Amino acid sequence: MIDLHYWPTPNGHKVTLFLEETGLPYRIQAVNIGKGDQFKPDFLQIAPNNRMPAIVDHDPADGGAPVALFESGAILLYLADKTGRFIPEDIRGRAEVLQWLFWQMGGLGPMAGQNHHFSQYAPEKIPYAIDRYVNETDRLYGVLDRRLADRAFVAGPDYSIADMAAYPWIVPWEKQGQRLDDHPHLKRWFDAIAERPATRAAYAKAPEVNPDHGKTMSDDAKKVMFGQTAGSTKR
Template sequence: MIDVYYWGTPNGHKVTLFLEEAGLDYRIHPVNIGKGDQFAPDFLRIAPNNRIPAIVDSDPAGGGAPVSLFESGAILLYLAEKTGRFLPADLRGRAEVLQWLFWQMGGLGPMAGQNHHFNVYAPEKIPYAIDRYVKETARLYGVLDKRLADRAYVAGDDYSIADMASYPWIVPYERQGQDLDAFPNLRRWFDAIAARPATIRAYAIPDRFRDLPEPSEEERRRNLFGTQPANA
């Protein structure tokens, strides 16, 4: 059994995409980041960076004590190695997947995240910041679009953890100020992944938590963009 500490963010969706594709047994523990659950001591013991997602695998390969991990890229790599799926075994295929996994972790995710922040959440709208991150997001979309011109998926013919990492950061393209139709190869790839049954199941998970208490706007801003727990 894998315990998943989760909220319905792009990084959270990466993990459930894998778990649904692989058919692994898992249990969701909602971490309401707007309410500050990420600062709870029990969660910090698993994820010291106070960010979701995190997992605890009680049945690791080779047995022994449970394995806990934080950081979505590390989790995807761990799960791929645990199951032998969505990561090629050969040297060149593995290298292709890993470089694009780290491209997402170091580029698409952080830049799109800043795009969200300055476009949607920032109390002061700073034109320079908005323009800078919208344009950088568009550049990264262009990189992905070019990459997908002659292959079905990011790393080749097969769906991999590189796709699972990138797809959730494309889902909110409208909030990022992007027109997906301007990137036809990316659009084709996006639609194909969106139609996968595992994707549909993964994106239905947040519906389970619709009845959880909603944070106030002040709570949300403090807990999402502050650096310390609310009672620090």
């Protein structure tokens, strides 16, 4: 059994995508990031960066003590290795997946996240910041579109954890000021993943865990989310 510490955000969706694809048994432990659950001592023991998702695998492959893990990219890689699925065994195929997984972790996610912040949540609309991150998001969409011009999925012909990592950050494309029609290869890939039964099952978890999913974030939640300092974990 895997305990998934989760809230329905792009990074949270990555892990439910994998778990639903493989059928690994898991149970969701909700981490309401708008109420500060990420600062609770028990959660910080698992995820010292006070970010979800995180997992605790109670049945690791070595048969030892439970494995606790944070960082969505690390979780995807751990689960792929655990199951032998969604990452190639050969060195070249594995390298393709890993470079695009790290591309998402270091580029698409952080840049789209800043796009969301300045476009949707910042109390002051700063045109330079909005333009900076909307334009950078567009550039990254272009990188992905060109990559997908001659292959079905990001790392080649097969669906992989690289796709699972990137897809949730494309889902809110409208809020990011983007147009999928401007990126036809990306749109084809996006539509194909959206139609997968596991994708539908994963995204169905969102309103189950957070009935307010998709609604405007409250001012109190914004203070919790965006007012973090080194002292936040000492609450």
